[in-house]
Amino acid sequence: MAKAVLVTGATGFVGSGVLTRLVESSDTKLLGLVRTRGAQLPINVLPVLMSDEGLMGNVPLQGVEVIVHCAARVHVMDDRTSEPLSEFRKVNVDGTLNLARQAVAVGVKRFIFISSIKVNGEGTKLGVPYAADDDPKPMDPYGISKMEAEKGLQQLAKETGLEVVIIRPVLVYGPGVKANFQTMMKWLSKGVPLPLGTVHNKRSLVALDNLVDLIVTCLDHPAAANQTFMVSDGEDLSTAELLSRISGALGRPARLLPVPVWLLELGAAIVGRRDVARRLCGSLQVDISKTRELLGWAPPIPVDEALAKTVKAFQANKNG
Template sequence: MSRVLVTGASGFVGRALCRVLRDAGHTVTGLVRHAGQIESGVREWVDASMDFAAIDAAWPAALQVDCVVHLAARVHVMRDAAADPDAAFRATNVEGALRVAQTAWRHGVRRFVFASSVKALAESDSGRPLREDDYPRPQDPYGRSKLAAEEALMRFGRETGLEVVIARPPLVYGPRVRANFLRLMDSVWKGIPLPLGAISARRSLVYVDNLADALMRCATDPRAAGQYFHVADSDVLTVAELASSLGQHLNKPARLLSVPPGWLRLAGRVTGRTAHVDRLVGALRLDTTRIRTVLDWQPPYSTNEGLAETARWYRSTH
């Protein structure tokens, strides 16, 4: 069994990962900014320093770790209020991540798993599922920061021998999901007509427990060292299929209107929401052959099972 430190352990993915690691028998420490927000059976380490500035001095003397899974990040937002979004994202997602990796290496950690994003690579798949070695073309400050962090961490790994593993998920969903996925469920629940019926483009997504299982494999499997992995569910849905499936599980049939994608793009340009509309109507599929081949990994849950569990949680809160 391994000793794993999870940063961002109180977050959406962090809680799921800590639970999966704990249930598999691993010793888990969760690094969080605020006390009392962590899974039971997980050792808590509180460090409120900005961008992990004090992590080296704060490292507990008795803490021994085999692997760090770095989830903490400045997350993507549609309308960023920062004066310089690129600098703000870089401070946390690049410099902060590298600071954690450097500290981990100094304290004898063998492996560092970085939770990146497909946005480090692209916003669309250009006709075929994206592979790990495709040329990166990030389109926003968040994606650029994730790509820069990947490059800096891999370079640090080559220089020191720290085993760096990069995991790139697409949209993550599951109980306690927020942002656009939650807004979609809200709309379906309230019976709001959705202009999604004519969208045929497919987009990969990943159930949070599937991502947690893959991250655990990245943290513990010797074959993962030095690898990039795309992590996604087996099923690839259109947004209309996604809304319909959510409606079935919520017992609230989705009200889908067949509005041509061209009209939606025009509306996006008029309202200043082009990027938002592009994410609805564009294809973004991930090729997960590498993680399935190298690590013999398969998602433990189907997309239907993940959506059912997500809807069950949503119903319990309404």
């Protein structure tokens, strides 16, 4: 394994998961790029303070062999900025490429870029998953910015010899998950009836532990260099199945009402929330066969075990 690894977005959901895993499993020197002094990092991780210019400034990279780049301007629901694509580009494209060029200048060997499935698009036909080498078709500013960053990194790799590894996660869940996944757990824990009993789509998800395991695999796997990988739990679930399994982990019955999908979609359209209906009712599947075959990797944590761990942390936080 590399002698020194820098993780950006070190206090974020994925970045902190990577550092925690590496602290537990290696004696590699670990550095975490943070925005503020006193940021809470796992023990034995050296904080590296980001300059006032953020990712456009200079980052001390001397001695670092691998960068795991998790920091990003993430997808923002109801983004009200006047030029959202420009805002995404500042961090996700310009900041990423600035960091990568600095990495080249000091001899960093490998740059692992945590991208997004949104590079591929917003959804798939049932049973027709996205593959790692499909042509990108991003539909929103966030996905476009991630695609542009990928292309810039790939060009830099050709020009300089920097090894670039691109990983496109689907929705990531695990202990401490926020946003829609946390909201679902709150509804189910309260026994709120949900009109999703007839939603028989298929969606790929990835547990944080499984994503982190792949990232760690890519730190030094020779076959990972200059490749793009999909990652998931290896088991796709419908929205109704996911809610039922979360309810089971919560120890509560799932109260799923059999409302027709067309009616859900119509209601969402009327209130201007087609995007919500798409996520709840549409399919989004990924094919991880390239990841399995090229790296000899398989998701180590089954879905039900990962959901149980997520729910346990949710309940502990709620009770606390």
